[in-house]
Amino acid sequence: MTKLSVNINKIATLRNSRGGNNPDLVKTALDCERFGAQGITVHPRPDERHIRYQDVFDLKQVIATEFNIEGNCQEQKFVDLVLANKPAQVTLVPDALGQITSNHGWDTVRHQEYLKDIVATFKEAGIRVSLFVDPDPRMVEAAATTGTDRVELYTEAYATGYLKNREAAVAPYAEAARAAQQAGLGLNAGHDLDLHNLKYFSQHIPGLLEVSIGHALICDALYLGLENTIQMYLRQLA
């Protein structure tokens, strides 16, 4: 079964746009769980433009499903935040400062030694580690030798390609998924997955353990309601 982890960054974006606490991020996370989400994902960025560091402490107190914190481990503040909260999973993303959103995976060959150290730091604290990578079997194989538990395939290229030629778009992901299986790595995926492209992806990717979805899901919820939307996403994964 593929788990759905709802990324609530965009709820924090909306809250921050006015100050105050509307919408209430913690309540939204609890409601997502009540509506069927099997995990909650947040991606605190150094400028705290959506998720604030304090949000992570607040969410950790209440989340009963799987808590996944994504972010740039080259920021010491991020490492300290994750170690202080001990989520079920940390997803390491090689973001540059000021990026609008994540736009590439790790070069696991070039950063092998650095990744070995940081993966060990989180694993010693009992936190499952996932590395955000492009769908390239070489990057997946080199991820395995860092000691990471999982990789998360960066699905932006799939989402864009799906509209033109879905068979061609999914092919590199299926190959990367096979490489992950052969290397003994668990497999996650995320970025720009939506109600149109999710089912085809999950049907063609062997061993997909978890997808994290935020932007499209929250946009859909504006029209369809949060409970209904989460149920619709879950049906794509059934």
Ligand SMILES: CC(=O)[C@@H](O)[C@H](O)COP(=O)(O)O
């Ligand atoms: C790691 C990843 O794929 C991103 O989608 C991220 O979690 C979203 O971050 P933003 O909400 O800041 O665009």
Ligand SMILES: NCC(=O)COP(=O)(O)O
């Ligand atoms: N890891 C991907 C994620 O959490 C959500 O990405 P998106 O659905 O907001 O593009």
